[in-house]
Amino acid sequence: MLEKALVGDRRYWGWICFLLAVMGVGLIFYLRQFSFGLGITGMSRDVSWGLYISQFTFLVGIAASGVMVVLPYYLHDYKAFGKITILGEFLAIPAVIMCMLFIFIDMGQPTRVLNVLLHPSPSSVMFFDMVVLAGYLVLNILVGWTTLHAEKKGIAPASWVKPLIILSIAWAPSIHTVTAFLYAGLPGRHFWLSAIMAARFLASAFASGPALLILLALIVRKFSKFDPGKEAIQALGRIVTYFMLTNVFFLGLEFFTAFYSKIPGHMMSFEYLYMGLEGHGKLVPLMWASSILSVLAIGLLVFPQIRKNETLLAIASVTVFVALWIDKGFGLVVGGFVPNPFERITEYWPTIPEASIALGVWAFGFLLLTILYKIAVTVKEESGGEAIH
Amino acid sequence: MGINRRQFLKIAGFSSLIGLGGTSASLLRKSILEASQEEQDPRALLGKRWALVIDMSKFKTEDDYRRVIDVCHRIHNVPDIGNPKSEVKWIWKEEYENVFPSQDFDNQYVEESLKNKPFLVLCNHCDNPPCVRVCPTKATFKRKSDGIVMMDMHRCIGCRFCMAACPFGARSFNFQDPRPFLKEMNPEFPTRTKGVVEKCTLCYERLAIGLIPACVEASNGAMAFGDLKDPNSEVRKLLRDNYTIRRKPELGTLPSVFYIIGGKNNA
Amino acid sequence: MYNGGKIIAGLVIFVGLVFLPFFLSMGKAVAKPDPKIDTPYIQHLAEKKCVESKQTMKTIHMQMLYDWRDAVVRDGDRIYVANDGKKYTMSLQNTCMKCHSNKKQFCDQCHNYLSVKPYCWDCHIAPKEGV
Numbered sequence: 154m155l156e157k158a159l160v161g162d163r164r165y166w167g168w169i170c171f172l173l174a175v176m177g178v179g180l181i182f183y184l185r186q187f188s189f190g191l192g193i194t195g196m197s198r199d200v201s202w203g204l205y206i207s208q209f210t211f212l213v214g215i216a217a218s219g220v221m222v223v224l225p226y227y228l229h230d231y232k233a234f235g236k237i238t239i240l241g242e243f244l245a246i247p248a249v250i251m252c253m254l255f256i257f258i259d260m261g262q263p264t265r266v267l268n269v270l271l272h273p274s275p276s277s278v279m280f281f282d283m284v285v286l287a288g289y290l291v292l293n294i295l296v297g298w299t300t301l302h303a304e305k306k307g308i309a310p311a312s313w314v315k316p317l318i319i320l321s322i323a324w325a326p327s328i329h330t331v332t333a334f335l336y337a338g339l340p341g342r343h344f345w346l347s348a349i350m351a352a353r354f355l356a357s358a359f360a361s362g363p364a365l366l367i368l369l370a371l372i373v374r375k376f377s378k379f380d381p382g383k384e385a386i387q388a389l390g391r392i393v394t395y396f397m398l399t400n401v402f403f404l405g406l407e408f409f410t411a412f413y414s415k416i417p418g419h420m421m422s423f424e425y426l427y428m429g430l431e432g433h434g435k436l437v438p439l440m441w442a443s444s445i446l447s448v449l450a451i452g453l454l455v456f457p458q459i460r461k462n463e464t465l466l467a468i469a470s471v472t473v474f475v476a477l478w479i480d481k482g483f484g485l486v487v488g489g490f491v492p493n494p495f496e497r498i499t500e501y502w503p504t505i506p507e508a509s510i511a512l513g514v515w516a517f518g519f520l521l522l523t524i525l526y527k528i529a530v531t532v533k534e535e536s537g538g539e540a541i542h
Numbered sequence: 543m544g545i546n547r548r549q550f551l552k553i554a555g556f557s558s559l560i561g562l563g564g565t566s567a568s569l570l571r572k573s574i575l576e577a578s579q580e581e582q583d584p585r586a587l588l589g590k591r592w593a594l595v596i597d598m599s600k601f602k603t604e605d606d607y608r609r610v611i612d613v614c615h616r617i618h619n620v621p622d623i624g625n626p627k628s629e630v631k632w633i634w635k636e637e638y639e640n641v642f643p644s645q646d647f648d649n650q651y652v653e654e655s656l657k658n659k660p661f662l663v664l665c666n667h668c669d670n671p672p673c674v675r676v677c678p679t680k681a682t683f684k685r686k687s688d689g690i691v692m693m694d695m696h697r698c699i700g701c702r703f704c705m706a707a708c709p710f711g712a713r714s715f716n717f718q719d720p721r722p723f724l725k726e727m728n729p730e731f732p733t734r735t736k737g738v739v740e741k742c743t744l745c746y747e748r749l750a751i752g753l754i755p756a757c758v759e760a761s762n763g764a765m766a767f768g769d770l771k772d773p774n775s776e777v778r779k780l781l782r783d784n785y786t787i788r789r790k791p792e793l794g795t796l797p798s799v800f801y802i803i804g805g806k807n808n809a
Numbered sequence: 810m811y812n813g814g815k816i817i818a819g820l821v822i823f824v825g826l827v828f829l830p831f832f833l834s835m836g837k838a839v840a841k842p843d844p845k846i847d848t849p850y851i852q853h854l855a856e857k858k859c860v861e862s863k864q865t866m867k868t869i870h871m872q873m874l875y876d877w878r879d880a881v882v883r884d885g886d887r888i889y890v891a892n893d894g895k896k897y898t899m900s901l902q903n904t905c906m907k908c909h910s911n912k913k914q915f916c917d918q919c920h921n922y923l924s925v926k927p928y929c930w931d932c933h934i935a936p937k938e939g940v
Binding site for chain 3: 578582
């Protein structure tokens, strides 16, 4: 089926070339980082994780969100999602690959990456993260490819696919819980030391992932003859609404614990992010933008009349995605390191090389997404659309 | 022979998987040393859990601090990056209010002799170290023989999870090649390279040949070193006779560096 | 065959690329590696012996260094008991390179010939040449 990605019109190839160009720029900067070291980034002794790890954190959520279309269809026979389970799975695959790539480029000694497998350390959450991400990738490739291929042939997929699908439904929240555990178990970082870290992660994943899926479904409808269906898109809209409300609620819970207990260790990171601390406030405008956008998004989503309008739903989805990207894909990681263990503040901002490398990885992810979606959409155009149970 | 493309690809893929699996088995290297071929140096200092007791009242002049910091950084080839963002430090000074922030959040009623006093800080070689727990390769590990939280520079992949986990900010990362920042190198100890994390390793190379840590030696008695599990060691005596505090004890990491407060020399 | 022109052209390019190293070094003679063990330190040794025999060291010196590393860093043992019972401190910088202080005329001889680039020297300080 790969050959379907090699056929396309001028717009398709233009888009591919654009992505390749962004990837090329990222690669050149990465070669510089590989030879010089991570000093070309904005990371420091105090803020030792930055843009790369925060992108990984955000993208694990996107990858896990595939379960939001798979679960209703396979466990509850929600027929409307029949056409788009493949879109969910084929979004998860590039998302997981991007996650692994972001971890790889963040490592100081990437050539030693196999040490994680050669010297397994079950007490380390990062070891588990590598294992579960790899497993999830394999699951999604197997399930996505075989169900699509079966659909192409017009038959039901082999019987061994169903148990793997059920496994992937359980696996998806697990990968994001493990990622949350990276943060939630560190004794010295009070911003992250919260029991609801995993819950917050899942809530924001299940809001931002389906929001992206809505946008992708609308794009697919616009540029191809395959229509994911108004009902599926509306269902996704409802999912985004409920999880966005949950997400904002959870953030409120964190604020309460911090500012009612008035324990300085709990408050200080929030103060830094939303008000500035001791004259340092680089992230304040960003965090307020995220909050305002979140409220705006909820305002658009909560009213069915607005949600039913697909243009407004698209605007709301973009708003959700951007708001949650700022919160999870930037503020969360940086905030945990400010102030440092000595209660001093070192601020962080990505450098141009760092941002270019990150964009290069995103471009690579979008390239994979484009290829996979091209294949899926072409098959669906030819076969009539429905995955067979 | 009728084999179609699909079958050919399946066989090729399967064979390469087997081939890769076979070669990867060879990666699991077995040691060629017999157990009897490695021994401890007979001069080695033996202890079950090494600890430091620091009497900060004995650090009075700038030189008192400099001596201790410089000897460590010199013999261990610690680079002088000169930039607080990416600096590498194994032992350094921080003011009292920053070392023990939970003691005085409003910083108003601190005893005069302690107000803004520089304290020496280093890796605490915790008994329950979170950095060891999180390391995905066991590049940082707690040595069973003596409790030192060690670094294996050969294995570190530079993921910096340990730096996030350490509640004491004791670890530094090599954001670039440290060698240009080394004015003179101690030829008896390696440097590090870019992309690995480093920290105080309690002078394990000196302990192995019967010498106490360099910082303790240079402190002229202000720092004491010994085995916490030995009731007759100097550190145990000091802990019995003096009120000591450790950094962030509420986190339960069980640090092994104790600071004497209200020592007999406190002016 | 279909697309015969493209296939033949592709094959020629492929063969050319694969055999490029051979074409480039045709006619050039590279000297056989000649590791020298005549450093001043070795010359002053009473018994001119390495830790193990020459053949053993040739075969296993890298594995031995790995084992030495694990023993020193992870187990806390610094003394190596050689097959002949002699004891040595396990240290690349302070034992091996004490005798073999001529890295360019010793280690690099074979390593360069075989294009082996051990990254030990990124951290372990190579002895100054000419000492």
